Amino acid sequence: MSGPGAAERRAAERSQGRAPGLSEALLAEVAEALATGAHDLATGLVAALHPADLADLLEQLDAADRARLVTALGEQLPADTLVYLDGEVRAGLVEELGPGVAARIVARLDTDDAVDLLSDLAPALQRAILQALPLSERAFLEQGLAFPEYSAGRLMQREFVALPDYWTVGQAIDFLRGHEDLPDDFYELFIVDVRFRPVGAVPLSRLVRSRREVPLRSLTMKQLHLVPAEMDQEQVAFLFKQYGLVSAPVVSPEGRLLGMITVDDVVDVIDEEAEDDLLKLGGVSETDVFASPLETARRRVPWLLVSMISATLGATVIDAFGASIEQLVALAVLMPISAALGGNAGVQTLAVVVRGLAVKELGRANASKILGKELQVGLLNGTAIMVVAFTLTLVWFGMFDLALVFAVSILCTVTIAALIGVTVPLLLHRFGFDPAIASSVFVTPTIDAIGFLMFLSLATFWLL
Amino acid sequence: MSGPGAAERRAAERSQGRAPGLSEALLAEVAEALATGAHDLATGLVAALHPADLADLLEQLDAADRARLVTALGEQLPADTLVYLDGEVRAGLVEELGPGVAARIVARLDTDDAVDLLSDLAPALQRAILQALPLSERAFLEQGLAFPEYSAGRLMQREFVALPDYWTVGQAIDFLRGHEDLPDDFYELFIVDVRFRPVGAVPLSRLVRSRREVPLRSLTMKQLHLVPAEMDQEQVAFLFKQYGLVSAPVVSPEGRLLGMITVDDVVDVIDEEAEDDLLKLGGVSETDVFASPLETARRRVPWLLVSMISATLGATVIDAFGASIEQLVALAVLMPISAALGGNAGVQTLAVVVRGLAVKELGRANASKILGKELQVGLLNGTAIMVVAFTLTLVWFGMFDLALVFAVSILCTVTIAALIGVTVPLLLHRFGFDPAIASSVFVTPTIDAIGFLMFLSLATFWLL
Numbered sequence: 001m002s003g004p005g006a007a008e009r010r011a012a013e014r015s016q017g018r019a020p021g022l023s024e025a026l027l028a029e030v031a032e033a034l035a036t037g038a039h040d041l042a043t044g045l046v047a048a049l050h051p052a053d054l055a056d057l058l059e060q061l062d063a064a065d066r067a068r069l070v071t072a073l074g075e076q077l078p079a080d081t082l083v084y085l086d087g088e089v090r091a092g093l094v095e096e097l098g099p100g101v102a103a104r105i106v107a108r109l110d111t112d113d114a115v116d117l118l119s120d121l122a123p124a125l126q127r128a129i130l131q132a133l134p135l136s137e138r139a140f141l142e143q144g145l146a147f148p149e150y151s152a153g154r155l156m157q158r159e160f161v162a163l164p165d166y167w168t169v170g171q172a173i174d175f176l177r178g179h180e181d182l183p184d185d186f187y188e189l190f191i192v193d194v195r196f197r198p199v200g201a202v203p204l205s206r207l208v209r210s211r212r213e214v215p216l217r218s219l220t221m222k223q224l225h226l227v228p229a230e231m232d233q234e235q236v237a238f239l240f241k242q243y244g245l246v247s248a249p250v251v252s253p254e255g256r257l258l259g260m261i262t263v264d265d266v267v268d269v270i271d272e273e274a275e276d277d278l279l280k281l282g283g284v285s286e287t288d289v290f291a292s293p294l295e296t297a298r299r300r301v302p303w304l305l306v307s308m309i310s311a312t313l314g315a316t317v318i319d320a321f322g323a324s325i326e327q328l329v330a331l332a333v334l335m336p337i338s339a340a341l342g343g344n345a346g347v348q349t350l351a352v353v354v355r356g357l358a359v360k361e362l363g364r365a366n367a368s369k370i371l372g373k374e375l376q377v378g379l380l381n382g383t384a385i386m387v388v389a390f391t392l393t394l395v396w397f398g399m400f401d402l403a404l405v406f407a408v409s410i411l412c413t414v415t416i417a418a419l420i421g422v423t424v425p426l427l428l429h430r431f432g433f434d435p436a437i438a439s440s441v442f443v444t445p446t447i448d449a450i451g452f453l454m455f456l457s458l459a460t461f462w463l464l
Numbered sequence: 465m466s467g468p469g470a471a472e473r474r475a476a477e478r479s480q481g482r483a484p485g486l487s488e489a490l491l492a493e494v495a496e497a498l499a500t501g502a503h504d505l506a507t508g509l510v511a512a513l514h515p516a517d518l519a520d521l522l523e524q525l526d527a528a529d530r531a532r533l534v535t536a537l538g539e540q541l542p543a544d545t546l547v548y549l550d551g552e553v554r555a556g557l558v559e560e561l562g563p564g565v566a567a568r569i570v571a572r573l574d575t576d577d578a579v580d581l582l583s584d585l586a587p588a589l590q591r592a593i594l595q596a597l598p599l600s601e602r603a604f605l606e607q608g609l610a611f612p613e614y615s616a617g618r619l620m621q622r623e624f625v626a627l628p629d630y631w632t633v634g635q636a637i638d639f640l641r642g643h644e645d646l647p648d649d650f651y652e653l654f655i656v657d658v659r660f661r662p663v664g665a666v667p668l669s670r671l672v673r674s675r676r677e678v679p680l681r682s683l684t685m686k687q688l689h690l691v692p693a694e695m696d697q698e699q700v701a702f703l704f705k706q707y708g709l710v711s712a713p714v715v716s717p718e719g720r721l722l723g724m725i726t727v728d729d730v731v732d733v734i735d736e737e738a739e740d741d742l743l744k745l746g747g748v749s750e751t752d753v754f755a756s757p758l759e760t761a762r763r764r765v766p767w768l769l770v771s772m773i774s775a776t777l778g779a780t781v782i783d784a785f786g787a788s789i790e791q792l793v794a795l796a797v798l799m800p801i802s803a804a805l806g807g808n809a810g811v812q813t814l815a816v817v818v819r820g821l822a823v824k825e826l827g828r829a830n831a832s833k834i835l836g837k838e839l840q841v842g843l844l845n846g847t848a849i850m851v852v853a854f855t856l857t858l859v860w861f862g863m864f865d866l867a868l869v870f871a872v873s874i875l876c877t878v879t880i881a882a883l884i885g886v887t888v889p890l891l892l893h894r895f896g897f898d899p900a901i902a903s904s905v906f907v908t909p910t911i912d913a914i915g916f917l918m919f920l921s922l923a924t925f926w927l928l
Contacts, residue, residue: 020689020699020702020703020706021702021703021706021824022824022827024827024828024829027827027828027829028829031829050687050706050707052706052707052708053706056824056825059825059830060825060826060827060829060830061829062830062833086825172672173672176672176673177672177673177674177675182669182673183669185667185669185710186669187651187668187669187710203649204651204668204669204671204672205646205647205649205650205651205668207668207672208636208637208640208641208668208671208672209640209641209643209646210641211641223514225484235484238484238485239484239485240731241731241732241735242484242485242514242516242517243514243516244516244728244731246649246651246710246727246728263710263727263731264708264710264727266731267704267705267708267727267730267731267734268705270731270734270735270738271705271734271738271823274734274735274738274739274741274742275738275819277738277742278738278741278742278745278815278818278819279815279816279819281742281745281746281815282745282811282812282814282815282816283808283811283812283815284812284815284816288816289816289820289825289826289834290825293837293840293841293844294844296837296841297840297841297844297845297848300809300812300841300845301845301848301849303808303812304805304808304809304812304845304848304849304878305849305852307804307805307807307808308801308804308805308849308852308853308856310804311800311801311803311804311805312801312856314800314801314804315797315798315800315801318796318797318799318800319794319797319860322793322794322796322797323793325789325793325796326790326793329783329786329787329789329790330783330786332782332786332789332796332799333779333782333783333786334779335782335796335799335800336775336778336779336782336799336803336909336912336916337772337775337776337778337779339775339800339803340771340772340774340775340778340908340909340912341768341771341772341775343771343908344747344767344768344771345764345768347746347747348746348747348748348764348767348768350746351742351743351745351746351747351748352743352746352748352752352753354742355739355742355743356753359735360485360486360520361520361523361524361550361753361754362524362753363486363488363491363524364488364491365488365491365492365495365524365525366523366524366525366526369526370753373757373760376757376761377757377760377761377764380757380758380761381761381764381765381768384761384765384768385765385768385769385772388769388772389772392772392776396783414768444804444807445800445804448800448804452800
């Protein structure tokens with residue numbers, strides 16, 4: 001597929017099958033029932049929903065209807081629903097429920113989900129809920145909350161299965177059949193040494209295929225991927241993606257087994273990290289669909305200010321050539337076209353390089369190769385676009401020399417845009433910064449300014 | 465976290481721990497060994513690498529070194545390495561290996577990976593490899609290739625475990641212990657009726673915890689999520705994310721069990737779909753790190769043309785006010801600042817709305833609420849930025865009236881940008897198009913043109 005057309009075709013194909021997940025029709029029925037005070041009807045309508053779909057439904061209701069539905073559901077509200085809710089909606093809801101009800105819900109969750117829920121709350125409410133919990137539960141959650149945000153320690157659950165390395169398949173199965181306090185879902189057994197350090201992982205699919213007398217030791221995976229508790233979640237996500245993991249043991253600095261991370265949590269992280277890159281390229285720091293207008297404005301305004309300061313560069317260039325524009329207003333007319341082309345060419349390269357760095361297709365070894373390639377692409381497309389720009393200008397203004405100057409400056413601008421689009425993120429990456437911040441906010445205005453400088457100086461010395 | 469600062473802080477924290485995956489030092493050593501003809505040293509260095517890391521290493525070598533290393537590895541090259549390679553690099557490599565060697569590799573892969581590998585190849589090479597395969601294998605692969613691109617049928621593997629619904633745990637375990645041709649990895653048993661239609665799924669963690677006499681029927685998950693073979697991969701990804709699945713049965717239109725999709729394939733899809741949105745927002749249709757310069761240029765040039773045509777709108781507005789600019793060149797100087805602010809405000813909203821629609825936080829029910837909110841955000845930030853714009857203009861040009869006109873037009877532009885940024889993707893979504901194509905290529909130039917119109921007309925009627 002290529003070009004804007006393919007994307008549309010695909011979207012149209014897609015919309016033919018009924019989408020999975022919450023239906024808009026059900027949502028409308030529930031809203032209607034709540035509006036007319038038919039609370040029993042509303043709770044009946046949502047009774048069969050998966051907690052994830054119920055969470056989507058709650059998010060789309062307004063705050064008053066949401067509170068009404070949650071109150072009407074009472075103890076029927078599945079604890080997992082809170083796990084799936086957006087952080088800001090959830091914080092509001094927990095506040096409304098009060099620490100007593102919230103603590104009963106938290107007690108029913110896996111530790112990773114409970115930690116995630118608590119971490120979004122105001123400190124006072126968080127303390128109140130923790131104090132309402134049994135001491136044993138509370139200790140695990142407080143330990144989880146002590147790990148830095150975005151670390152593996154925050155993602156892990158304390159529920160896992162660890163067995164000694166001298167056990168057999170039969171002993172393992174007897175143990176699993178005899179114990180009640182096991183995790184809800186697990187895909188591997190971790191094998192530990194006498195110091196509780198993981199030495200191997202046995203997938204359940206291997207366990208069930210092996211005879212009772214087989215030692216667990218002989219069933220472990222070839223490679224064991226340990227996750228240090230302080231590892232950043234982006235690296236955890238990379239580990240799972242790279243090696244196709246479904247779960248991984250989390251260890252302390254001494255190598256002791258602390259917890260387990262499962263793939264469903266990592267899927268959420270991959271999604272968040274992708275969101276992060278998308279939003280940064282768009283000049284926003286985080287999704288804010290459910291934040292208040294004032295809070296949203298406060299979060300976005302720094303990017304606008306940066307954008308304004310960067311744009312001043314281009315304005316300064318234009319100011320320096322004020323006399324030329326006074327003589328030939330067509331220059332001012334053509335400038336937005338130069339800016340759009342340079343900006344588009346730059347952001348195209350930027351998006352590909354940011355992505356290539358994220359998935360490790362790009363590194364120090366092939367950086368200069370990519371630079372050379374992008375330079376060629378810039379020259380090729382610059383040449384193609386130059387022909388169109390020349391024709392457009394000639395037809396519009398009937399001035400051959402102006403068309404020529406504009407065409408040449410477009411070629412230079414598109415080529416330089418490609419160079420900037422590839423070097424800026426590579427340099428940021430090299431020096432340990434996140435290449436996604438090289439967003440349109442910085443790169444585009446710089447390319448604009450260079451484009452203006454090229455066009456206006458060429459025009460001044462050639463035409464005037 | 466908020467503002468551009470937080471992202472940098474996090475990136476810096478991140479770079480402190482050693483990153484998992486391929487090390488740049490090893491890559492340099494291998495390249496050095498290949499350059500000096502020490503092929504044995506090179507194969508020794510990569511012997512312990514995971515196939516995914518070896519694939520990354522091959523991607524970053526230049527084509528000649530890549531061929532040298534693959535030849536030196538010979539049969540030592542793990543079949544899975546090809547699965548992890550970028551499509552274009554892989555196609556080149558398979559061509560070099562020839563259909564005989566390639567068929568031996570394909571025969572060792574799971575059907576989903578084999579189909580994925582074959583689908584990227586030239587038709588002649590694809591046929592040659594298929595003909596070199598045993599007939600039974602070939603039939604499955606041809607069936608897989610017959611499903612449309614981006615469908616569940618392409619993602620599924622034909623290897624799975626399906627058992628009758630009247631069996632017990634003991635029968636299941638005996639069956640699993642006695643059979644060799646089972647999938648490498650599986651996390652659930654599918655329970656089928658007499659017509660081979662899935663009626664339930666039993667997670668292995670439940671199987672191993674239950675006594676031999678327990679009927680499988682009593683161990684199935686509460687909800688069974690069936691995937692029709694023709695379902696789009698984006699909807700499959702949504703299903704896995706929404707319900708935290710690790711595997712799911714794929715069914716024919718008659719409801720018969722055809723195959724299984726596992727979470728590792730879905731992780732790749734989630735990654736691809738995120739890439740899709742990121743690249744579309746940047747005005748590129750697909751990642752092209754490994755495509756040739758000519759091919760890359762060909763794919764990107766349509767976007768540049770669209771960008772040029774859209775920018776002509778703004779140019780036409782400026783042209784209409786040529787006389788005003790001749791009188792007051794400061795107008796031309798301030799235009800890029802107006803464009804940058806409008807563009808940034810618009811893309812901020814666009815990125816948040818595109819993302820909100822993708823994760824179903826946004827829908828018809830709360831569309832008008834979001835519109836109202838974004839309008840407020842636009843007004844708030846427009847007001848904040850207006851003050852800065854007023855001061856900047858006053859200091860720069862010393863003209864109170866010009867500063868006032870520019871400030872007012874900035875307020876209007878930023879507010880309208882927010883409105884356009886929210887309505888365009890919502891409308892595209894409503895009419896079944898992919899909202900991510902409402903990218904900077906269309907939205908930004910429109911906002912620019914409106915901003916120019918506002919500023920230049922206000923200035924013409926007020927100042928001149």
